[in-house]
Amino acid sequence: MELPEVEVMRRDLEKEVVGKKVRDVEVRPHRNAMRVIRRHSRRKEFADRLSGRKFTKIDRKGKYLLLYLDGGDVLVVHFGMSGQLLRGTKRQTLPQHTHVVIDFQQGGDLRFIDPRTFGEMFVTAVDQLGKIRELDHIAIDPLEDTFTWQEFSGELARRATKLKPLLMDQKFVSGVGNIYSDEVLFAAGLRYDRMSDSLSSQEVRRLYRAMREVLQDAVRFRGTTLDDDAYVDVFGKSGDFAAELKVYGRKGLACRRCRTPIDTVKISGRTSYFCPQCQS
DNA sequence: GTTTAACCCTGCACGC
């Protein structure tokens, strides 16, 4: 799950849980539930910090969700690759790999489901957030107004590294992962292995514009739901951006712009999809 | 400073 999916989740939760009070919290008994709340040593400690609290605000920092509570704590959620937050009711049986259930006083609950347990949840005091290294080093959000192309240009030139891994580096820009980095590079007409300090100012502008447009469009389409890993929103609904993807997952298929077959390459441990004709 | 690989985990596709 990358920026657009987390942002859709944030907007949904803003409507769905802000103002609601937590009645109680269940951390499920299996071992992987403890993996999900790995920063806490016991289930009860995690549950007690949420119980009786009311959600006041939902923020996003890169791919992290921050659910603020009255009383000065914040629930931090990271989805890894297979994490989900789903609204439910007592009557609905818990899906497999449900690790945490947050029950609301007003009725209904919120479940955290994560088969691969790369995701996590933890509660911390708001004034301790700065001490969480993973959060602290997160770079500027490409959808923020403060993300200007001039600044972006300077950052690109300061590094000397291949574009694909750089776009996915959360210390460079936040929220971009494997899917959207490929889509952004295609939209910008740039190859995955172009060096960041080799771009002309026209290319920098193309990359900047592509980043914003692709991410904004993906939010508008409510995220990417692929066949194999099924991202769904808080209500269990799929996103529609998969049909809009230009290169990701389209190996061997004709490029939508020039009909050349889409190719893949392994770079920094990730599969990258690209059009050999349109990107240079 | 950059780059690579390993690690965590489960589900799924594949070949035999």
Place this chain on the structure above:
DNA sequence: TGCGTGCAGGGTTAAA
């Protein structure tokens, strides 16, 4: 049918 193998992915970390 059933097993083993390899791959997928986000992010950190250690090593090259």
